[in-house]
Amino acid sequence: xxxxxxxxxxxxxxxxxxxxxxxxxxxxxxxxxxxxxxxxxxxxxxxxxxxxxxxxxxxxxxxxxxxxxxxxxxxxxxxxxxxxxxxxxxxxxxxxxxxxxxxxxxxxxxxxxxxxxxxxxxxxxxxxxxxxxxxxxxxxxxxxxxxxxxxxxxxxxxxxxxxxxxxxxxxxxxxxxxxxxxxxxxxxxxxxxxxxxxxxxxxxxxxxxxxxxxxxx
Numbered sequence: 196x197x198x199x200x201x202x203x204x205x206x207x208x209x210x211x212x213x214x215x216x217x218x219x220x221x222x223x224x225x226x227x228x229x230x231x232x233x234x235x236x237x238x239x240x241x242x243x244x245x246x247x248x249x250x251x252x253x254x255x256x257x258x259x260x261x262x263x264x265x266x267x268x269x270x271x272x273x274x275x276x277x278x279x280x281x282x283x284x285x286x287x288x289x290x291x292x293x294x295x296x297x298x299x300x301x302x303x304x305x306x307x308x309x310x311x312x313x314x315x316x317x318x319x320x321x322x323x324x325x326x327x328x329x330x331x332x333x334x335x336x337x338x339x340x341x342x343x344x345x346x347x348x349x350x351x352x353x354x355x356x357x358x359x360x361x362x363x364x365x366x367x368x369x370x371x372x373x374x375x376x377x378x379x380x381x382x383x384x385x386x387x388x389x390x391x392x393x394x395x396x397x398x399x400x401x402x403x404x405x406x407x408x409x410x411x412x
Contacts, residue, residue, distance in 0.1 A: 213395060215353045217258070218363045219388040221266075221274040222247035227385065230303045234295025234327065240273045247386035247406060252277035254404075255388075258353060264344070265357040266290040274386065275357045284357070289340035292359035296327025317378030330378060337365030350393075363389065370399065 222244030226233035240248060256279055263284040265271050268291055275281050298306050307314045312322055320330040328336075348354060356362065364379040367389070373380055383389070386406045393399050 214348065214350050214393040215258075216391040216393075217255070217260075217353075217355045217388050218366055218391070219251070219255075219274065219355060219357045220360055220363055220383050220385060221268075221270040221357065222251075223385040224270040232295050232299050232301055232303055232306050234293050234299045234324070235268070235291045236295070236299040237268050237270075239269045244270065244385060245273070248274040249277055251386040251388070251406060255355065258355075260355045261352045262348065262354045263357070264290065264355070266292070266359060266362060268292070268359075271357045271359065275355070278355075287340060289336050290356065290358040290362050292361045293330065293333040294324065294327040296324040298324055299327075317374075317376045320375050320378070330375070333361050334365045334368060334375070334378075337362055338369035341366050341369060367401075 222240045224233065224238045224244055225231075225241045226236070226238035228241050228243070231238070252275065255275075256277075260278075260280050263275065263278070263280055264287050265275060265284045267286045267288055271290070272284075272286070275284060278284075298309075312319050313324075316322075316330040320334075323329040323332075356366070360379060360383055363383050364381055367373070367381055368375070368378065370391070381389075383403075384406060388404050390402045390404065391399060392402070
């Protein structure tokens with residue numbers, strides 16, 4: 196999937212820019228496999244997730260990243276543990292997943308049965324999770340972090356951001372100025388990533404990289 200964007204960019208891009216930004220979702224977690232809400236709760240990678248992480252790192256190790264950022268949650272940090280540059284990763288609290296508060300440890304089906312409005316969060320983005328965030332809180336947090344960091348990067352930098360579905364979709368929604376009622380808009384699987392290339396012609400191009408199935412032995 197490749198998309199071009201010129202007018203929708205919220206950022207000023209130098210004419211000589213060839214910046215690349217990689218948005219990586221973590222590998223499968225134990226909560227993913229049990230369909231637990233999870234949110235910002237700290238569930239680790241499952242065995243499948245560890246295999247996925249190893250596989251994607253074999254590809255990403257061929258890329259000379261100049262900056263690496265990660266969510267503090269273990270499933271994100273474990274996903275990039277096999278990167279040769281992982282020791283240089285900066286942990287950013289703003290990159291955590293949506294805080295789902297008191298319902299973080301129940302299943303998704305139980306949540307939807309209890310409160311159907313959580314099924315399509317974009318239709319009610321100010322509806323908070325009990326003792327947690329609403330969708331708008333998370334999108335504002337992630338989007339503001341991205342804009343703050345963006346002005347620090349050079350036009351030749353190659354950046355990796357390891358996080359969650361909310362992290363990836365939050366940045367894409369900010370860049371593309373997407374309507375929130377369609378959230379999450381993008382389907383991003385475990386250990387899949389999106390490359391954003393900012394060219395000298397001031398276009399922003401997006402390319403999606405799916406993960407091939409892995410076998411667990």
